Amino acid sequence: MRLILVRHPRPQIAPGICYGSSDIPAQPEHQAQVLAKLRAELLAELPDAMLMTSPLLRCAELAAQLARHRGATLSNDHRLAEMDFGAWEMRAWDDIPRAEVDAWAADLVHYRPGGGENVLAVVQRVSAFYEDIQRQQRDVIAICHAGTIRVLEACQHGRALPDIALHAAHKPNQIPYGASRILHL
Numbered sequence: 001m002r003l004i005l006v007r008h009p010r011p012q013i014a015p016g017i018c019y020g021s022s023d024i025p026a027q028p029e030h031q032a033q034v035l036a037k038l039r040a041e042l043l044a045e046l047p048d049a050m051l052m053t054s055p056l057l058r059c060a061e062l063a064a065q066l067a068r069h070r071g072a073t074l075s076n077d078h079r080l081a082e083m084d085f086g087a088w089e090m091r092a093w094d095d096i097p098r099a100e101v102d103a104w105a106a107d108l109v110h111y112r113p114g115g116g117e118n119v120l121a122v123v124q125r126v127s128a129f130y131e132d133i134q135r136q137q138r139d140v141i142a143i144c145h146a147g148t149i150r151v152l153e154a155c156q157h158g159r160a161l162p163d164i165a166l167h168a169a170h171k172p173n174q175i176p177y178g179a180s181r182i183l184h185l
Contacts, residue, residue, distance in 0.1 A: 002139045003183040004042065004049065005149045008058040009034045010177040016092050020116070020147070021084035026058040034178035035065050042141065042180065049139040054080035054148065063143040079129035082145035086116025108169040109162055123165040126151040134185050146175045156183055 009026035013019055026034075047070075053063035055076045067074035088096055096114075104111045112118045126148055133140055142152075147168070154167040175181070 001134075001136060001185045002046075002049075003133055003152070003185055004046065004139065004141045004180055005152060005183065006034075006038065006042075006062075006141065006143045006180045007146055007149060007175050007177055008054075008056075008143060009062060011058045016094065018085050018088045018091050018093050018096065018114075020082040020089060020145075021056070022089045023057050026061060030177065031062055031065075035062060035069075037178065038062075038066060038180075039069060046139050046141065049141045050136065051075070051141050051143075052077050052080065053143040054078075054082070054145060056081055056145075059143040059145070066141075066143075077129060077142075079125040080142060080144040080148050083119070083122045083147050084116035086112065086114030088114030088116070109165045119165045119169045120162060122147065123151055123154075123161050123168065127155050127161060127164065130155040146173045149175055149181055152183065153181065156185075 009031040011019070011024040012027050013024050051063060051067055051070070051072055052075045053059045055078055059080070060076065063074055066072075088100075100113070104113045109120050110118050130152055133142075150168040150171050150173070151164060154164040154171070157167075159167065
């Protein structure tokens with residue numbers, strides 16, 4: 001079975017803004033490009049794949065269009081959502097006090113940036129999704145976020161949850177908007 005992870009299209013937000021669980025739509029023109037690419041490359045190869053999405057607009061809008069195109073059902077799964085940065089959400093990174101950013105850097109696993117989620121909490125919910133998805137008998141396409149994708153990739157190695165959290169937190173984001181990754185389960 002394959003788990004195909006697709007990062008959402010570029011969101012409608014200015015550069016340098018902290019966003020995670022904020023419900024930001026995708027840029028329409030980029031969403032159209034990603035949709036065309038997925039239709040041409042992914043859907044033809046995976047006609048029977050189950051389609052799942054993060055409930056956040058930048059993912060759910062693309063997933064809904066894919067589902068309509070395929071005449072398929074779509075499952076929203078909150079476990080695929082991006083990390084909640086609490087009071088940091090929608091603030092410029094430059095406006096977040098350096099001491100708070102340093103406190104997070106000193107304890108990537110347990111610190112709750114902006115009072116939101118810590119990385120371990122994200123790993124717990126995303127790894128629960130990973131465990132559930134392994135029981136599927138068919139391929140799954142999941143439209144989600146870079147942080148979620150990094151956690152799911154780390155889950156493949158059978159590490160303990162704190163180790164998955166450290167691995168995902170230390171791995172730089174190199175997943176372009178609209179890019180896909182395939183995990184073989």
